[in-house]
Amino acid sequence: MIRTPAIVRSGILLLALLSTLPARAPAAETPVRGGELEFIVPASGFPSMDAHREETYAVIHPLRPFYSLLIKVDPKNPSDPTAFVGDVAESWSKSSDGLTYTFKLRKGVKFHDGTPLTSRDVKASFDKIIFPPAGVVSDRKAMFFMVKAVDAPDPSTVVFRLRFATEAFMPALANPYNWIYEADILARDIHWYETHVMGSGPFKFKEYVAGSHVSGVRNPDYFMPGLPYLDGFRAIFIKQEAPQLAAIRGGRAMVNFRAFPPKAVEELKTAMGDKLAVQESAWNCGLYLAPNHKVKPFDDPRVRRALSLALDRWEGSKALSKVAIVKTVGGLVFPGSPLAAPQAELQTIAGFGTDIQAARTEARRLLREAGVPDGFSFKLHNRAVEQPYKAVGIWVIDQWRQIGLNVEHWVEPTAPFFATLRNGNFQVTMDFNCQAVVNPVLDISKFLSNDRSASNYAQYQDRVVDGLYDEIVHETDQGKLKTRLRQFEKRVLDEQAHYLMTLWWNRIVPYNARLHGWKISPSHYLNQDLANVWLSPE
Amino acid sequence: MRRYLVKRFLLMFPTLLGVAVFVFVLIRLLPGDVVQLRMAGEGGFVSEEAMQQERERLGLDRPIWRQFADWMSGLARLDLGVSMWTGRPVTYEIGIRFQLSLQIAIMATIIAIALALPLGTIAALYQDRWPDYAVRVFSIAGLAMPSFWLGILILLGFLIAFHWTPPMVYVPFWVDPWRNLSQLVWPALATGYRYSAVATRMTRSAVLEVLREDYIRTARAKGIRRKLILTRHALKNAMLPVVTVIGLEFAFLIGGLVVTEQVFNLNGLGKLFVDAVTQYDYTLVQGLVLLVAFVFILSNFAVDLLYAWLDPRIRYR
Numbered sequence: 001m002i003r004t005p006a007i008v009r010s011g012i013l014l015l016a017l018l019s020t021l022p023a024r025a026p027a028a029e030t031p032v033r034g035g036e037l038e039f040i041v042p043a044s045g046f047p048s049m050d051a052h053r054e055e056t057y058a059v060i061h062p063l064r065p066f067y068s069l070l071i072k073v074d075p076k077n078p079s080d081p082t083a084f085v086g087d088v089a090e091s092w093s094k095s096s097d098g099l100t101y102t103f104k105l106r107k108g109v110k111f112h113d114g115t116p117l118t119s120r121d122v123k124a125s126f127d128k129i130i131f132p133p134a135g136v137v138s139d140r141k142a143m144f145f146m147v148k149a150v151d152a153p154d155p156s157t158v159v160f161r162l163r164f165a166t167e168a169f170m171p172a173l174a175n176p177y178n179w180i181y182e183a184d185i186l187a188r189d190i191h192w193y194e195t196h197v198m199g200s201g202p203f204k205f206k207e208y209v210a211g212s213h214v215s216g217v218r219n220p221d222y223f224m225p226g227l228p229y230l231d232g233f234r235a236i237f238i239k240q241e242a243p244q245l246a247a248i249r250g251g252r253a254m255v256n257f258r259a260f261p262p263k264a265v266e267e268l269k270t271a272m273g274d275k276l277a278v279q280e281s282a283w284n285c286g287l288y289l290a291p292n293h294k295v296k297p298f299d300d301p302r303v304r305r306a307l308s309l310a311l312d313r314w315e316g317s318k319a320l321s322k323v324a325i326v327k328t329v330g331g332l333v334f335p336g337s338p339l340a341a342p343q344a345e346l347q348t349i350a351g352f353g354t355d356i357q358a359a360r361t362e363a364r365r366l367l368r369e370a371g372v373p374d375g376f377s378f379k380l381h382n383r384a385v386e387q388p389y390k391a392v393g394i395w396v397i398d399q400w401r402q403i404g405l406n407v408e409h410w411v412e413p414t415a416p417f418f419a420t421l422r423n424g425n426f427q428v429t430m431d432f433n434c435q436a437v438v439n440p441v442l443d444i445s446k447f448l449s450n451d452r453s454a455s456n457y458a459q460y461q462d463r464v465v466d467g468l469y470d471e472i473v474h475e476t477d478q479g480k481l482k483t484r485l486r487q488f489e490k491r492v493l494d495e496q497a498h499y500l501m502t503l504w505w506n507r508i509v510p511y512n513a514r515l516h517g518w519k520i521s522p523s524h525y526l527n528q529d530l531a532n533v534w535l536s537p538e
Numbered sequence: 539m540r541r542y543l544v545k546r547f548l549l550m551f552p553t554l555l556g557v558a559v560f561v562f563v564l565i566r567l568l569p570g571d572v573v574q575l576r577m578a579g580e581g582g583f584v585s586e587e588a589m590q591q592e593r594e595r596l597g598l599d600r601p602i603w604r605q606f607a608d609w610m611s612g613l614a615r616l617d618l619g620v621s622m623w624t625g626r627p628v629t630y631e632i633g634i635r636f637q638l639s640l641q642i643a644i645m646a647t648i649i650a651i652a653l654a655l656p657l658g659t660i661a662a663l664y665q666d667r668w669p670d671y672a673v674r675v676f677s678i679a680g681l682a683m684p685s686f687w688l689g690i691l692i693l694l695g696f697l698i699a700f701h702w703t704p705p706m707v708y709v710p711f712w713v714d715p716w717r718n719l720s721q722l723v724w725p726a727l728a729t730g731y732r733y734s735a736v737a738t739r740m741t742r743s744a745v746l747e748v749l750r751e752d753y754i755r756t757a758r759a760k761g762i763r764r765k766l767i768l769t770r771h772a773l774k775n776a777m778l779p780v781v782t783v784i785g786l787e788f789a790f791l792i793g794g795l796v797v798t799e800q801v802f803n804l805n806g807l808g809k810l811f812v813d814a815v816t817q818y819d820y821t822l823v824q825g826l827v828l829l830v831a832f833v834f835i836l837s838n839f840a841v842d843l844l845y846a847w848l849d850p851r852i853r854y855r
Contacts, residue, residue, distance in 0.1 A: 044809065044813045045624070045813070046624075047576050047623050047624055047625075048624065048625055053577075054576075055577065055578070135591070135595070137577070137588050137591060137592055138588070139577060139588075141585070141588070142585060194625060195625070195626070209634060209707075209708075209805070210624065210626070210630075210631060210634055210805075211634070211635060211805040211809065211810065211813075212634075212707055212708060212805040213707050234707070236706050236707060236803075237805075238706065238803045239800070239803075239809075240800045240801075240803070242690070242801065243693075243706070243800070243801065243802065243803040246693050246697060246703045247703060247706055247803070249697050249701070249703070250696070250697055250701060250702050250703030251701070251702075251703075252703050252705065252706045253706065271697075413816060414575060414816065415568075415569075415570030415571070415572075415574075415575050415816065415817070415818050416568070416569045416570045418570065418571065418574045418575060418578070419569040419570045419571060419574070420569070422571075422574060454578075454585055454586050455578065
């Protein structure tokens with residue numbers, strides 16, 4: 001027998017040992033410190049710098065990196081609408097009756113001017129949001145209707161006391177607009193933040209040129225060790241799509257964090273090849289049709305149901321998703337939420353079945369019964385924005401044509417569009433609902449009677465809907481909550497067809513493949529603090 | 539002449555007042571509400587109470603005559619008010635964009651003059667020969683081609699050939715001349731080409747007309763060299779209508795390059811105009827219209843002064 005030389009035996013042993021070691025992650029996955037991220041904000045600018053009073057993403061994208069929240073969606077898993085992590089909050093607990101939430105703050109958090117961030121600052125910020133003093137506008141005050149008081153019993157503890165237990169509170173708290181401001185500054189001048197920046201976020205404010213750009217530099221004292229990775233960022237305002245695409249293709253910007261329509265994504269893919277990466281997600285924005293209940297024949301639920309039955313949502317999704325930023329078929333609750341209707345249940349709602357011929361036959365029958373003649377004409381009021389309003393509007397008109405209706409597309413620019421919605425001077429209108437953190441309990445409040453919901457443009461009052469909502473708001477048992485939500489959807493979309501659902505939006509974000517660490521979420525308002533973003537070398 | 543200058547200066551005010559009244563009324567005739575747009579334009583949950591509060595803060599709940607009176611009294615103090623969208627002074631919003639728009643206007647004018655004067659003159663001198671045809675083709679192409687479309691072609695050309703686009707953020711010339719010019723020379727070229735087309739045709743026809751005058755024939759008969767006839771006698775007389783055209787076009791460039799600014803993503807007055815109108819920012823629209831009216835008046839005034847310098851026979855009383 002030939003003996004294997006010792007050196008060979010050692011080599012084999014060494015190889016065996018090495019093979020048991022974990023493989024090194026590819027270099028591209030290891031965060032690299034440094035670099036400046038240039039990205040596009042698809043807007044001309046923002047109205048003010050105070051997120052508490054604004055609702056546009058044009059505030060979030062360029063300014064969110066300067067601020068911290070109390071809690072936020074998990075940046076590692078922003079698609080999960082129930083996963084929250086602490087930002088300045090280190091931990092929290094809820095009382096057994098669900099009426100008291102206690103948050104413990106991290107130690108050593110500072111504002112960019114060196115002032116320590118304490119519970120007093122958190123309380124002052126939320127008091128401004130929830131209980132704004134006279135002369136102060138709070139865009140999200142209505143979200144916190146359940147909060148009775150905010151207390152700061154010691155510098156590292158914040159307590160929220162609720163009027164009643166509800167599932168709507170935590171998602172409202174994680175809203176990306178709930179920036180933590182300095183209490184002393186608010187006390188001095190409560191309007192200061194409308195034109196200035198002072199936060200505790202991963203980046204410090206450097207420059208703002210109205211209509212042009214916002215830039216920031218790394219906060220070396222950021223409370224999350226090792227973050228942020230970037231040296232800085234520059235958010236460039238580019239409103240039109242063509243120069244946005246040119247900027248990404250020409251290397252002047254890495255990404256537009258909002259979204260691009262499918263055709264633009266294809267154009268970038270063709271031009272940039274493997275230098276482009278793409279992420280896609282269902283979007284927490286729904287596109288609806290609101291028949292005006294005060295205008296005949298749309299005051300008749302049979303007519304409204306007929307309009308809904310005519311829409312082939314399943315086939316429409318396949319076709320429209322190729323040309324527009326819409327895709328998912330869903331009810332009133334965001335399809336990605338655990339509280340959303342499963343497909344089998346969804347298909348029991350009028351207009352969501354898969355047998356479109358049967359649905360359209362039923363639609364024609366309902367129209368005849370309601371006395372609507374064949375060839376009946378009316379106008380679909382819509383917003384003069386291509387994506388997705390006009391694209392879906394054209395599709396809807398074609399769907400209604402197939403049940404014998406002649407519909408004219410009446411398109412208005414945004415400001416007169418809203419004026420028309422408010423004065424109710426339309427027959428059927430396109431409407432939408434875009435929210436940040438997925439919060440089904442709050443998100444469906446739009447569909448309450450118009451004396452309770454300022455954004456119910458269909459001009460109806462339905463106390464059954466209101467009653468169901470009041471139960472939903474107070475319900476904490478997940479099983480019962482789902483049941484109530486299904487009843488609510490059935491009432492709004494089917495029995496009364498107060499609103500007609502078209503499709504949920506679809507978010508596609510192409511970006512330069514050098515950009516890492518950012519994960520897409522169901523909302524363009526979320527996960528924008530850039531703390532985890534890094535750039536691989538060129 | 540001094541009397542003329544004072545009279546022109548004083549006439550500016552009733553003109554601007556007329557423009558102010560006109561734009562005040564016109565913008566308020568449009569349906570829409572800046573508050574609704576700003577606070578609920580993306581579907582936010584905002585109460586009517588909050589929106590009403592904001593309307594009161596902006597003075598939109600006051601009677602129209604009161605809003606007008608407030609604005610007029612502000613104008614008398616040279617205070618254009620604050621932007622209803624951003625809350626910043628209108629003068630600030632305009633000021634940060636005026637520099638870029640002015641630079642493009644100047645650059646485009648220089649390009650236009652540099653092209654129009656020689657080309658128009660050559661076309662006139664060689665009328666109905668190939669240089670004339672070439673110049674006419676060049677100028678008609680410039681007239682037919684929208685400047686924003688030419689801008690798109692320039693951008694696409696750079697992208698496809700060099701994978702390059704001009705910088706997207708404006709930097710003043712004195713801070714970084716190279717970056718400034720690498721951003722602005724392309725929109726200036728796109729705009730200047732069209733601008734030059736108008737001026738070239740005007741120069742050609744003006745020079746042709748002058749070259750037919752008796753004094754030019756006399757100069758030729760006296761044996762004066764052609765170049766001297768052209769520079770000393772013809773051009774100066776031909777410049778009057780050309781100066782008018784250039785003056786009017788220059789004024790238009792301030793705030794008029796709406797689409798070109800969108801194409802190149804320039805933070806100029808044209809883009810500000812569009813944003814102000816779509817946002818129903820009454821005060822900003824009013825301020826911008828007044829500015830443009832003022833620029834037109836000033837430009838006409840400068841043209842008139844230039845007339846007097848070019849043609850000593852012209853005297854204003």
